[in-house]
Amino acid sequence: MVQGKFKILDDLDLYKTLTCGQAFRWGLYRDGKFSYAKLDGEGFIWSIVYNNFLALKQEKDYIYYKSSSDKFYIPQIGKTLNIEEFLHFYFKFDKNITELYRIMEKDRILKDALIHRGIRILRQEPFETTITFIFSAQNTVYNIAKSVYLLSKKYSKDLIFPTPEFISKLKVEDLKELPVRFENRVISAIEFSKHVLNGFNLYKLVNYNYELAHQTLTSIKGIGNKIADCILLFSLDFDEAFPIDVHIKNMVFKYYRDELNLKENRSLTDKEYKTISAFFRRKYGKWAGWVQEYLYALSRKPDIS
DNA sequence: GTCCAGGGTGGCG
């Protein structure tokens, strides 16, 4: 057990960042149950990240932390970090978000999204992120969180996220209770785990360029354009990835219809997805994914925070 | 009851 406080190096809204829809394991763990996005009596929010139990609370310019260990092994960079190095890594304090705010202030739509300032993109664990977003298809944040929780509970009492070995040995019937929308989501998760065991190195994608990394992921069955972009943005450091879900699609049709020459609001073809995604990538570069997250926050109903 | 949620695949023209 390690505890202390970490001086925040750049703008951060801890709660919004952990509950804006990029991470699904932050909340309250009590009595063998998990309540997504809930705080404990002391105002801490809990999770299991990179195999450690971790509790965080923000007070002004500090993050107060309690961790089950001071060692965080980060497979995609092959290094072990201590808790403070980890927080720096996880919240991407190597990026100065005021640069993004200056871009947003000048934009007719994005300036409204500044009410959500403090949201940062996280560096999450890639294998966990992949399985999580495979579960996300046409599903709610609450049910995605519940699915990941039930899967982890099946693996260990500590609620550590399961290994590829464990998931690859599961049968569809073992995961009947997961509230995923389609059975093929469970099948894809199991098949992806087998793919990893057969030698597919997810972590080496950090060294690819965006196009190749995206193409590599979408060539895997069960992973399409949107899920690939979520994996790249939320776990593999591709800040230029621009995932387009239904909310983003609606925002694009509402505010960018003329610029993108879009006609009616219907589901996107593969070509349209790539055109829209590339449009924002060209416009915002390494901030495109962050812009996407602020548009997402703006479009979501204020049920959380 | 109806509507919708951080989608993807395969088949057909």
Place this chain on the structure above:
DNA sequence: CGCCACCATGGA
């Protein structure tokens, strides 16, 4: 290519 059927949970 574009379009479309299909998959088949749970909360508001």
